[in-house]
Amino acid sequence: MVRAFLIGLLSLGIIGTAYWGYREHQEKNAVLQHAENNYQRAFHDLTYQVDLLHDKIGTTLAMNSRNSLSPALAEVWRIAAEAHSSVGQLPLSLLPFNKTEEFLAKIGKFSYRTAIRDLEKEPLTKEEYKTLQKLYKNAADIQSELRNVQYLVLKNNLRWMDVELALASDQKPTDNTIIDGFKTVEKNVESFSETDFGPTFTNLENEDREFARAKGKPISKEEAKDVAKTFLGLKGKEKISIVESGKGAINRFYSLTIYDPKTKTETYMDMTKNGGYPIWVIDNRPIQTQKISLNEATIKGLEFLKRHKFTNLELYESTQYDNVGVLTFVTNKNGVRIYPEAIKMKVALDDGTIVGFSARDYLSSNIIDAVPKPKLTVSEARAKINPNLKVMEERQAIIVNDLNDEVLCYEFLGTLGDDTYRIFINAQNGIEEKVEKLQDTEPVYGNV
Amino acid sequence: MLRKTIICIMFLLICYIRAGEAEAFSNQVIQKGAVGDDVIELQARLQYIGFYNGKIDGVFGWSTYWAVRNFQYEFGLPIDGLVGESTKVKLVKVSKYNEQFVKEQIRKGNKFTHYGGKPLSQQAKNKAKNTTRKTTADNVPKGFSRNDIQLMANAVYGEARGEPYIGQVAVAAVILNRLNHSSFPNTVAGVIFQPGAFTAVADGQIWLTPNETARKAVLDAINGWDPSEGAIYYFNPDTATSGWIWSRPQIKRIGKHIFCK
Numbered sequence: 027m028v029r030a031f032l033i034g035l036l037s038l039g040i041i042g043t044a045y046w047g048y049r050e051h052q053e054k055n056a057v058l059q060h061a062e063n064n065y066q067r068a069f070h071d072l073t074y075q076v077d078l079l080h081d082k083i084g085t086t087l088a089m090n091s092r093n094s095l096s097p098a099l100a101e102v103w104r105i106a107a108e109a110h111s112s113v114g115q116l117p118l119s120l121l122p123f124n125k126t127e128e129f130l131a132k133i134g135k136f137s138y139r140t141a142i143r144d145l146e147k148e149p150l151t152k153e154e155y156k157t158l159q160k161l162y163k164n165a166a167d168i169q170s171e172l173r174n175v176q177y178l179v180l181k182n183n184l185r186w187m188d189v190e191l192a193l194a195s196d197q198k199p200t201d202n203t204i205i206d207g208f209k210t211v212e213k214n215v216e217s218f219s220e221t222d223f224g225p226t227f228t229n230l231e232n233e234d235r236e237f238a239r240a241k242g243k244p245i246s247k248e249e250a251k252d253v254a255k256t257f258l259g260l261k262g263k264e265k266i267s268i269v270e271s272g273k274g275a276i277n278r279f280y281s282l283t284i285y286d287p288k289t290k291t292e293t294y295m296d297m298t299k300n301g302g303y304p305i306w307v308i309d310n311r312p313i314q315t316q317k318i319s320l321n322e323a324t325i326k327g328l329e330f331l332k333r334h335k336f337t338n339l340e341l342y343e344s345t346q347y348d349n350v351g352v353l354t355f356v357t358n359k360n361g362v363r364i365y366p367e368a369i370k371m372k373v374a375l376d377d378g379t380i381v382g383f384s385a386r387d388y389l390s391s392n393i394i395d396a397v398p399k400p401k402l403t404v405s406e407a408r409a410k411i412n413p414n415l416k417v418m419e420e421r422q423a424i425i426v427n428d429l430n431d432e433v434l435c436y437e438f439l440g441t442l443g444d445d446t447y448r449i450f451i452n453a454q455n456g457i458e459e460k461v462e463k464l465q466d467t468e469p470v471y472g473n474v
Numbered sequence: 475m476l477r478k479t480i481i482c483i484m485f486l487l488i489c490y491i492r493a494g495e496a497e498a499f500s501n502q503v504i505q506k507g508a509v510g511d512d513v514i515e516l517q518a519r520l521q522y523i524g525f526y527n528g529k530i531d532g533v534f535g536w537s538t539y540w541a542v543r544n545f546q547y548e549f550g551l552p553i554d555g556l557v558g559e560s561t562k563v564k565l566v567k568v569s570k571y572n573e574q575f576v577k578e579q580i581r582k583g584n585k586f587t588h589y590g591g592k593p594l595s596q597q598a599k600n601k602a603k604n605t606t607r608k609t610t611a612d613n614v615p616k617g618f619s620r621n622d623i624q625l626m627a628n629a630v631y632g633e634a635r636g637e638p639y640i641g642q643v644a645v646a647a648v649i650l651n652r653l654n655h656s657s658f659p660n661t662v663a664g665v666i667f668q669p670g671a672f673t674a675v676a677d678g679q680i681w682l683t684p685n686e687t688a689r690k691a692v693l694d695a696i697n698g699w700d701p702s703e704g705a706i707y708y709f710n711p712d713t714a715t716s717g718w719i720w721s722r723p724q725i726k727r728i729g730k731h732i733f734c735k
Contacts (some may be wrong), residue, residue, distance in 0.1 A: 047498075110660075114664050116669065124658075125659065131656030156694075188621040190670060271703070271725060271726050275703055281726055295702065308640060308699055319503060319505075320505055321508075344507040346613060347693060370696075370697065371700075373574070384700075386700065415518065441540060444537060466537060467535040468619060470535075470610055470611060470612060
């Protein structure tokens with residue numbers, strides 16, 4: 027009796043487990059299928075978009091009328107952006123596939139810049155036309171390669187999930203079609219990367235900026251420690267460890283870690299090897315409750331800059347986050363603000379000490395010897411802005427525009443409705459170089 | 475005798491009220507970007523006399539800034555947008571501030587205004603929801619919402635919670651460097667959720683609740699600190715599975731991570 031009961035109970039348990047396992051298996055498959063479908067969609071979208079891209083570039087080549095050329099280039103720009111976004115959804119970040127993404131980004135930027143230009147006044151140059159032709163050819167190569175991969179994927183029922191797993195575990199997948207196909211695409215694009223996009227295109231890569239201001243002889247590690255001691259006002263009891271940058275760094279630098287045994291906190295600092303200029307400092311000490319105001323913090327910040335020979339800087343922006351004030355200072359040369367020469371600072375609002383410093387922008391900005399004279403008067407420039415805007419503040423300023431040139435502008439701060447805008451009008455030719463809507467504070471969602 | 479007493483009492487009362495008003499603001503000079511009780515009072519007072527039409531949220535933003543400047547212009551004060559002694563004295567003289575009312579509305583999370591010449595009871599919409607917040611808005615870095623910051627904090631915590639603080643700032647900086655790089659997606663979510671980009675996303679560790687350190691690290695990175703010196707990749711040499719990553723030019727090592735181009 028007891029035995030029969032036990033057998034019954036056990037078999038029930040087995041059936042239950044089997045059913046549960048089956049359900050789990052089904053659910054897992056459903057989830058996997060879902061992920062796979064997302065990858066498939068991104069991939070097929072990509073091939074379609076590259077197809078379209080090829081077609082559209084072809085159309086622009088045949089166009090003569092400038093009226094139709096601008097919209098066509100805008101179309102190229104849009105499709106390139108979509109293709110770029112599709113690539114971003116594929117599990118390729120472990121594959122060296124960045125050249126293709128860069129290629130798409132470059133097409134986008136090139137077509138955007140030519141599309142927004144007034145082609146009546148400034149038609150496509152010969153070089154630009156040649157660039158378009160090259161783009162057309164490259165797009166064709168990529169297109170056929172992708173179409174080929176697509177054909178094989180469909181024919182052999184290849185799954186992206188397998189590719190992802192293979193890439194992640196660095197094993198050779200059984201069928202290499204997808205990876206090989208994309209590697210061919212990548213190679214194709216690589217040959218293209220040397221293409222000349224014309225003179226206006228030199229500065230697309232602003233990621234790798236050299237420190238134009240870090241001039242001087244390379245300093246030793248000991249000298250770097252001394253610089254840190256004076257810059258941070260160390261007492262002498264701190265332990266400093268220092269390492270030099272790796273081979274991949276554009277600007278050689280030292281990284282210092284300063285341990286204060288008294289407070290048991292660490293301060294970190296990077297410094298250029300040439301001349302020993304501090305790039306940034308972060309002091310990671312806990313900050314107590316606020317005792318001083320943002321305004322006092324600003325004064326402390328300015329004092330610090332003055333002590334370390336940063337002259338002619340004025341406060342541009344101040345923001346309080348909990349008990350830290352984040353301040354941005356820019357150079358003011360005879361009433362002209364030079365925005366590229368910016369220094370950021372973090373001041374603790376408990377005792378007013380500097381807990382952060384960053385001169386990266388300042389160090390990489392070009393040295394401006396003399397501010398040019400404006401051709402336009404301020405009222406001429408004011409006439410160029412939207413009459414609905416109520417101008418509240420105006421001044422001269424140098425900014426870096428979309429083409430990465432330093433230009434002298436009139437800066438206007440104004441309001442339109444409840445929003446505040448900052449507008450830069452080129453002081454030489456009256457072009458509206460930049461219009462930004464200034465962000466106001468963000469309300470707390472959920473609470474209110 | 476009675477009249478004298480009444481006058482005396484009234485005088486004392488006035489003194490008391492005046493003293494209370496003068497104590498209103500703290501001594502600080504309030505400038506744009508500041509947060510806190512003084513800003514709440516400033517906004518409420520400016521609203522009382524019709525200079526400020528925005529929300530009384532305790533954060534000195536652009537609309538508060540213009541209200542202060544307009545006020546300084548109207549009352550013949552130096553127009554600098556800084557709320558110093560003279561501006562405060564003038565403001566206290568010409569406006570009223572019902573601190574109890576304002577603070578209560580903020581605590582309850584109600585929608586409310588503080589205009590003069592209108593009964594306060596008509597200026598609040600009750601929602602009856604208690605919060606512990608002192609202000610109803612936050613400063614956020616330009617171009618980022620609080621939710622973006624939260625998402626990045628999640629990623630940083632999932633990826634680098636065991637790392638020194640500076641290593642966490644560097645991981646956040648890599649996310650931002652990718653955002654600006656032509657080879658990567660252009661949105662915070664696009665970069666973080668790019669398949670295979672971050673292990674913490676792949677194994678779900680991104681959904682752990684991040685701590686305050688991770689959030690602080692993200693804020694530092696967004697505000698312009700880049701300890702990675704422009705890196706767009708990083709990896710842990712002990713666990714890295716991809717051989718390709720070793721071919722990238724290395725910039726520096728922080729904690730367990732090597733940062734590279």
